Amino acid sequence: MTETLPPRVVIVGTGPAGIRAAAMLVEAGLHPVVIDEGHRAGGQIYRRPPDGFVRTPQQLYGSEAGKARALHVLFDRLAADGRLAHCAGRSVIAVHEGRLHVLGESGVEVIGYDRLILAAGASDRVAPVPGWQNAGVYSLGAAQIALKAQGVALGRRIVLIGSGPLLTLVGAQLLKAGADVAAVLDTSSWRQQLREFSGLAARPVVALRGLALRARLGRRYHAGVTPERIEADGQGVAALRWRDAGGRQRHTACDMIGMGWHLRAETHLADLAGCAFIYDEQWRQWLPMTDEMGRAGNGVYLAGDGVRLLGADGAEIAGRLAAAACLADIGCQAPSVFADLRKLARLERFARGLARAFPWPAAMVRALPDEAVVCRCENVTAAAVREGADFGGGEANRVKSLSRAGMGRCQGRYCQLAAVELVAAQAGCGPEAVGRFRAQAPVRPAPIGAFLRED
Numbered sequence: 001m002t003e004t005l006p007p008r009v010v011i012v013g014t015g016p017a018g019i020r021a022a023a024m025l026v027e028a029g030l031h032p033v034v035i036d037e038g039h040r041a042g043g044q045i046y047r048r049p050p051d052g053f054v055r056t057p058q059q060l061y062g063s064e065a066g067k068a069r070a071l072h073v074l075f076d077r078l079a080a081d082g083r084l085a086h087c088a089g090r091s092v093i094a095v096h097e098g099r100l101h102v103l104g105e106s107g108v109e110v111i112g113y114d115r116l117i118l119a120a121g122a123s124d125r126v127a128p129v130p131g132w133q134n135a136g137v138y139s140l141g142a143a144q145i146a147l148k149a150q151g152v153a154l155g156r157r158i159v160l161i162g163s164g165p166l167l168t169l170v171g172a173q174l175l176k177a178g179a180d181v182a183a184v185l186d187t188s189s190w191r192q193q194l195r196e197f198s199g200l201a202a203r204p205v206v207a208l209r210g211l212a213l214r215a216r217l218g219r220r221y222h223a224g225v226t227p228e229r230i231e232a233d234g235q236g237v238a239a240l241r242w243r244d245a246g247g248r249q250r251h252t253a254c255d256m257i258g259m260g261w262h263l264r265a266e267t268h269l270a271d272l273a274g275c276a277f278i279y280d281e282q283w284r285q286w287l288p289m290t291d292e293m294g295r296a297g298n299g300v301y302l303a304g305d306g307v308r309l310l311g312a313d314g315a316e317i318a319g320r321l322a323a324a325a326c327l328a329d330i331g332c333q334a335p336s337v338f339a340d341l342r343k344l345a346r347l348e349r350f351a352r353g354l355a356r357a358f359p360w361p362a363a364m365v366r367a368l369p370d371e372a373v374v375c376r377c378e379n380v381t382a383a384a385v386r387e388g389a390d391f392g393g394g395e396a397n398r399v400k401s402l403s404r405a406g407m408g409r410c411q412g413r414y415c416q417l418a419a420v421e422l423v424a425a426q427a428g429c430g431p432e433a434v435g436r437f438r439a440q441a442p443v444r445p446a447p448i449g450a451f452l453r454e455d
Contacts, residue, residue: 006030007330010100010111012092012269013119015043016067016312017304019075020319021117021326026083028332033111035087035102041075043121044141045312047148048072060148062173063209064312071316087111094441095272098299101441107450115299115326118269119319122305125264125285127365128418129161130372131230132259133379136237139414140170140260153179155256159240161185161227163358164262165210171220172213183252184217185242187261188358189224199353202346226364230257261360266306268411271439273300279432282352283309284360285417286436292341294322301326309355314347365418366425374422375415377408385422394427396420396435409445412437 009025011018014036025032040048046061046068057065079086087102094101100111124139131137138154140162146152153174158181160171171184200207214221224245231239239253265287271277275288275296287307294301303322304315317340327334368374370383384403392398396419399405405419406412412419416437424431 007114008033008112009115009117009326010035010113011117011119012036012100013043013121013304013306014038014041014075014086015045015119015121015304015315016071017119017121017315017319017322018043018117019071020316021119021303021323022084023074023078024320024323024335025327026078028327028334030327030332031084033085033087033113035090035092035100035111037089037091039089040072041079041086042068042072044145045121045315046071047145049149049151053151055151059176067312091444092269093444093446095269096441103442103444103446103450107452108446113299115301115330116273117294117301117303117319117322117326118273118306119302119304119315119322120266120269120306121315122263122265122309123413124166124260125262125360125417126162126259126414127261127361128368128372128374128382128415129227129230129259130369131232132257133373133376134230134232134237135235136232136255137230137257137259140166140258143256143258144170144173147173147177151177153177153256154258155237155254156180157182157254158256158258159183159185159252159254160258161187161225161240161242162258162260162262163188163361164260165354165358166260166262168210168213168217168221170258172216175216181217181220182254183240184221185225185227185240186221186223186358187225187227187361187364189245191224192359193223193357196353196357199349199356202350202353206350262354262358263305263309264413264417265309266413268439268443270296270300270302270306272441272443274298275300275302277436281432282355284362284431291325292321292344293325293337294318295325295329299329308344308348308351310344310347310351314344314351317344317347360417362421365421368418368422374418375403375405375408377410377415378404380405380415380419382422385419386426389423389426392423394423394429394434396423396437399423400437406437411440411443 009032011034061068090104124141226243228241270288277286301322303318324334368382388399388403
């Protein structure tokens with residue numbers, strides 16, 4: 001009698017979603033393969049510093065230190081006991097017909113799967129500001145990673161611009177670490193934020209915690225601002241010109257600017273895996289379509305910020321739901337998910353409130369001057385994108401081909417949303433009618449030598 005082998009389940013990502021999914025599969029008796037770009041589990045939100053780092057978890061993660069430590073310990077124990085295979089320091093660069101192409105130090109290897117759980121997370125959502133291509137301009141996430149991983153502030157005098165909880169959090173973390181934060185500039189007005197207070201009340205403790213962080217910023221925090229231009233000299237960033245809520249011109253000297261407008265779901269692998277997408281008007285971006293458990297079809301499951309922008313707590317729940325769906329689909333007993341679904345609905349209400357309170361600055365992007373750079377990788381200006389829209393008929397991928405926006409190193413991660421806004425404005429329609437840039441393999445830069453194998 002032939003013994004039936006258990007299905008091979010592969011998880012991509014070791015943030016909160018990936019860790020919880022792995023733990024549930026292990027508990028059910030499976031031996032998942034877990035692939036992650038980081039060398040230690042935790043993801044971006046609970047990124048771990050190198051060994052010997054002197055800052056404590058409380059200093060790194062604040063009120064989330066207990067959750068971070070619990071997830072780190074859980075995953076490390078499962079890996080040490082051999083109950084899962086941890087492929088650390090490797091990046092999935094392509095998905096094709098049940099196989100993952102994985103880039104590591106030894107080159108590209110192919111890993112097959114029967115079921116795939118993508119917990120790829122999210123990256124910064126940035127909006128172009130004239131001059132943002134100069135040295136010294138970073139995303140908020142980059143500033144936070146430098147602080148967590150190396151204890152480094154990326155500038156001597158810092159200005160942060162954008163909107164959303166991460167703006168406040170990074171500002172407070174930099175101040176606590178002793179950095180000189182000159183200003184924290186929020187494009188969302190006080191009126192907009194207060195209007196959506198009822199949605200934020202779905203998680204009152206988290207909302208109050210955010211207000212406490214905001215209070216630490218004091219008079220550095222300004223709401224309802226409009227960034228106008230980043231000035232630079234031969235050394236890089238020199239100052240930011242901006243208008244306050246009353247329309248007054250302001251000028252703040254600095255040598256580093258961090259920028260970000262909440263998050264952008266990391267969807268390249270989901271796209272290559274054949275997932276369907278839908279435009280979300282509140283988040284102003286295309287997101288993968290799944291059922292409430294994370295099923296995306298064809299044996300693919302999505303969890304975490306790569307499908308629902310619900311933060312770390314939501315990612316943990318989504319990871320458990322995706323694993324439960326996977327177990328049910330392969331005929332294994334899955335735990336009850338009723339409580340998790342109820343919690344997820346509450347987190348969804350809170351996240352929608354955040355999206356409305358701290359919106360993507362569509363009007364600011366559409367008003368960019370022609371000379372402003374939109375795609376930093378390829379140095380594509382707003383004028384080139386608008387010209388591409390005139391010739392390309394207002395379709396995202398035709399404009400991409402004509403202008404080269406989104407064809408550089410980041411594969412459109414930082415410019416796509418802004419470029420689509422410009423195309424939509426030029427075509428006189430909404431972003432949902434313009435479409436999205438199609439993902440292309442490899443989704444991360446890879447050296448040619450990595451593909452050259454003796455066999």
